[in-house]
Amino acid sequence: MASSFSRILSSKRNIGILSLVGGSVTAGFLLHRDHVSAEHVRRRYPASAEFPDLRKHNNCMASNLTPAIYAKLCDKATPNGYTLDMAIQTGVDNPGHPFIKTVGMVAGDEESYEVFADLLDPVIKERHNGYDPKTMKHPTDLDSSKIQSGQFDERYVLSSRVRTGRSIRGLSLPPACTRAERREVERVVVDALSGLKDDLVGKYYSLTQMTEKEQQQLIDDHFLFDKPVSPLLTCAGMARDWPDARGIWHNNEKTFLIWINEEDHTRVISMEKGGNMKRVFDRFCRGLKEVERLIQERGWEFMWNERLGYILTCPSNLGTGLRAGVHVKLPLLSKDPRFSKILDNLRLQKRGTGGVDTAAVGGVFDISNLDRLGQSEVQLVQTVIDGVNYLIECEKRLERGQDIKVPAPIKQFK
Amino acid sequence: MPFGNTHNQLKMKFTPEQEYPDLSKHNNHMAKVLTPAMYERLRSKQTPSGFTLDDVIQTGVDNPGHPFIMTVGCVAGDEETYEVFKELLDPVIEDRHGGYKPTDKHKTDLNPDNLKGGDDLDPNYVLSSRVRTGRSIRGFCLPPHCSRGERRAVEKLSIEALASLSGDLKGKYYALKNMTDAEQQQLIDDHFLFDKPVSPLLLASGMARDWPDARGIWHNDNKTFLVWVNEEDHLRVISMQKGGNMKEVFNRFCTGLTKIESLFKDRGHAFMWNEHLGYVLTCPSNLGTGLRAGVHVKLPNMSKHAKFEEVLKRLRLQKRGTGGVDTAAVGGVFDISNADRLGFSEVELVQMVVDGIKLLIEMEKKLEKGQSIDDLMPCPEKL
Numbered sequence: 001m002a003s004s005f006s007r008i009l010s011s012k013r014n015i016g017i018l019s020l021v022g023g024s025v026t027a028g029f030l031l032h033r034d035h036v037s038a039e040h041v042r043r044r045y046p047a048s049a050e051f052p053d054l055r056k057h058n059n060c061m062a063s064n065l066t067p068a069i070y071a072k073l074c075d076k077a078t079p080n081g082y083t084l085d086m087a088i089q090t091g092v093d094n095p096g097h098p099f100i101k102t103v104g105m106v107a108g109d110e111e112s113y114e115v116f117a118d119l120l121d122p123v124i125k126e127r128h129n130g131y132d133p134k135t136m137k138h139p140t141d142l143d144s145s146k147i148q149s150g151q152f153d154e155r156y157v158l159s160s161r162v163r164t165g166r167s168i169r170g171l172s173l174p175p176a177c178t179r180a181e182r183r184e185v186e187r188v189v190v191d192a193l194s195g196l197k198d199d200l201v202g203k204y205y206s207l208t209q210m211t212e213k214e215q216q217q218l219i220d221d222h223f224l225f226d227k228p229v230s231p232l233l234t235c236a237g238m239a240r241d242w243p244d245a246r247g248i249w250h251n252n253e254k255t256f257l258i259w260i261n262e263e264d265h266t267r268v269i270s271m272e273k274g275g276n277m278k279r280v281f282d283r284f285c286r287g288l289k290e291v292e293r294l295i296q297e298r299g300w301e302f303m304w305n306e307r308l309g310y311i312l313t314c315p316s317n318l319g320t321g322l323r324a325g326v327h328v329k330l331p332l333l334s335k336d337p338r339f340s341k342i343l344d345n346l347r348l349q350k351r352g353t354g355g356v357d358t359a360a361v362g363g364v365f366d367i368s369n370l371d372r373l374g375q376s377e378v379q380l381v382q383t384v385i386d387g388v389n390y391l392i393e394c395e396k397r398l399e400r401g402q403d404i405k406v407p408a409p410i411k412q413f414k
Numbered sequence: 415m416p417f418g419n420t421h422n423q424l425k426m427k428f429t430p431e432q433e434y435p436d437l438s439k440h441n442n443h444m445a446k447v448l449t450p451a452m453y454e455r456l457r458s459k460q461t462p463s464g465f466t467l468d469d470v471i472q473t474g475v476d477n478p479g480h481p482f483i484m485t486v487g488c489v490a491g492d493e494e495t496y497e498v499f500k501e502l503l504d505p506v507i508e509d510r511h512g513g514y515k516p517t518d519k520h521k522t523d524l525n526p527d528n529l530k531g532g533d534d535l536d537p538n539y540v541l542s543s544r545v546r547t548g549r550s551i552r553g554f555c556l557p558p559h560c561s562r563g564e565r566r567a568v569e570k571l572s573i574e575a576l577a578s579l580s581g582d583l584k585g586k587y588y589a590l591k592n593m594t595d596a597e598q599q600q601l602i603d604d605h606f607l608f609d610k611p612v613s614p615l616l617l618a619s620g621m622a623r624d625w626p627d628a629r630g631i632w633h634n635d636n637k638t639f640l641v642w643v644n645e646e647d648h649l650r651v652i653s654m655q656k657g658g659n660m661k662e663v664f665n666r667f668c669t670g671l672t673k674i675e676s677l678f679k680d681r682g683h684a685f686m687w688n689e690h691l692g693y694v695l696t697c698p699s700n701l702g703t704g705l706r707a708g709v710h711v712k713l714p715n716m717s718k719h720a721k722f723e724e725v726l727k728r729l730r731l732q733k734r735g736t737g738g739v740d741t742a743a744v745g746g747v748f749d750i751s752n753a754d755r756l757g758f759s760e761v762e763l764v765q766m767v768v769d770g771i772k773l774l775i776e777m778e779k780k781l782e783k784g785q786s787i788d789d790l791m792p793c794p795e796k797l
Contacts, residue, residue: 045561045564046563049566050561053591056591085561092623092624093623178425178468179432179434180428180433184432208436234617240475240618241436241475244436
């Protein structure tokens with residue numbers, strides 16, 4: 001896609017003018033010229049009059065957008081016509097929470113990360129703990145044979161899961177895609193998935209066409225995703241045309257699942273009950289590589305570059321886009337005042353078992369990696385394996401009345 | 415420029431069939447009118463400010479509608495939308511506004527002296543009277559499409575114009591983002607404060623972007639004349655008071671509107687208006703007068719009568735609960751207002767409400783005495 005990067009249109013104004021003089025748009029406009037009651041081109045205001053009021057805001061975009069950066073970027077657009085105002089709309093509309101710092105912006109296409117680098121690079125750096133896209137390279141490693149141990153004590157670990165996302169190069173991302181592009185993503189991915197074999201053989205359930213029975217089964221399996229209600233997503237335009245071209249694919253064994261056209265082109269999930277994280281990650285890597293091979297056979301590829309790794313809609317999911325986690329019982333450890341510090345040092349985060357923003361119930365937590373960018377998939381999964389093993393050790397020690405130690409902090413960006 | 419509908423040229427790479435929305439489960443005016451052939455003809459067009467067909471219809475695509483309530487399913491992003499996308503909007507307008515044709519002319523009449531009666535609606539039944547409309551400032555994009563700069567300019571102009579009002583119209587502006595807690599509480603207690611829209615019908619069209627930037631409420635010191643700035647339209651203008659003196663409410667409404675219009679003109683700005691569509695507003699359902707004149711009225715007996723709906727229909731009135739559209743009536747108290755907006759003048763619509771409410775109260779009184787209302791039944795409206 002190198003050529004598209006150099007084709008960046010330098011001015012939003014030019015787009016407007018080009019559209020007035022180009023092709024069929026001209027014909028349409030001229031035919032109606034006589035009837036237009038008040039001919040005027042879009043009223044233009046200086047950047048200072050357009051700059052959003054971010055005084056009550058607490059998100060990464062608001063922390064990094066200055067009037068100078070806004071003035072520099074506000075007239076730019078990607079080759080698809082995606083603009084800065086579109087990218088930051090979600091962060092303008094959602095000031096954030098004093099305790100949770102959201103990202104506050106999205107990408108509309110692969111080129112957004114180039115065209116709006118002056119804002120996205122500092123946002124990425126802040127969100128990904130100092131990762132500098134200007135100077136650093138992101139390692140991709142999906143060789144699951146490198147994983148050591150990875151079978152958890154199932155008296156504590158109830159289930160294991162790895163998820164990521166993938167975007168199809170050449171098609172706009174959910175905030176910006178047209179209906180045709182979204183349908184094309186669906187077509188490309190579903191077509192590729194139909195080529196999967198053995199334990200990965202499965203079936204696609206389109207949201208627009210599923211039967212009531214299929215829907216109920218997917219709900220019972222906890223596979224069905226709903227139309228987004230979070231204003232963080234709806235303000236970015238990701239829910240447009242719902243449920244057109246959205247669907248769920250899963251293998252017959254229900255251990256490999258793909259969401260199509262939700263927050264990203266695809267979300268890929270490998271999971272199973274119990275503590276065999278190694279097997280979950282094996283299947284994850286194998287499945288991802290197979291899907292990649294199948295789309296490449298058809299002339300497509302995933303969005304990826306060595307600066308940012310896999311390209312996804314939200315800057316928080318760049319790099320690996322990977323969240324590897326377990327549902328684990330830690331009733332004693334979770335009551336220990338050192339719990340948060342231990343998690344921090346192990347580069348892990350906790351959530352309730354209902355997902356992000358839920359509270360833990362009955363001492364069962366969702367524990368997963370904090371980081372996404374700057375370390376490879378293998379490194380992150382190993383971090384989770386080592387970390388969860390440590391947590392289980394702590395729980396066992398506390399059960400025996402022994403004391404536990406806060407581990408030394410793990411180095412980032414190995 | 416709502417989010418996501420990037421530049422229209424991107425869509426032109428795909429065929430109309432590939433882009434055509436799936437409207438098979440939809441029940442709104444847009445979905446009834448739009449065809450693949452029409453989509454093909456209109457999709458390459460845009461208004462001079464860049465509003466496209468997909469921008470117009472996004473809210474109707476995202477909100478299939480309800481089997482019983484027919485929503486409009488499209489919005490305008492600027493004045494020119496109604497011209498450039500005539501092929502879609504004319505039939506939508508015709509369907510929504512009782513057969514109003516593309517060649518019809520709309521009468522504007524804001525002379526309150528032309529209203530007969532209306533000062534004596536029985537206060538034992540009529541609890542309050544209210545008239546509202548909207549106005550758009552020519553030359554600025556409408557809420558689905560405006561930039562922050564434009565929205566702020568609309569606010570600034572409105573504040574300046576409203577600050578010049580005097581006499582019983584003298585008042586104060588409260589910007590949503592600057593109001594104090596005390597001011598906010600007072601506005602809530604007065605039932606003046608409007609919230610960030612939550613209805614997906616509005617959100618899907620992009621009207622809530624950048625909330626609460628450049629949004630605010632102005633009202634006169636007497637709290638009988640209220641203006642909303644940059645909610646669903648540039649301006650929503652409301653005149654109201656307790657009791658049944660609709661004439662006084664309408665007087666103030668006309669005086670205030672006329673004064674505001676001339677204040678804008680002094681500053682070089684006109685309202686969007688033309689002789690076919692009347693006042694131009696964001697939603698096609700509010701074209702013409704954009705006027706809803708109504709009362710909160712106690713009709714406990716009438717509302718239980720089998721012919722209640724038929725009577726309202728013949729009087730060209732509609733009922734709502736007192737919480738507003740989509741609420742249910744409580745304690746036999748209804749919000750009754752005109753059903754029409756376009757094709758009748760302001761005076762004609764308020765006259766319908768005044769005459770209709772008078773009749774409904776007469777019927778209520780008869781029912782209280784156990785008498786029949788058959789001889790009071792209005793004639794079926796000639797459609």
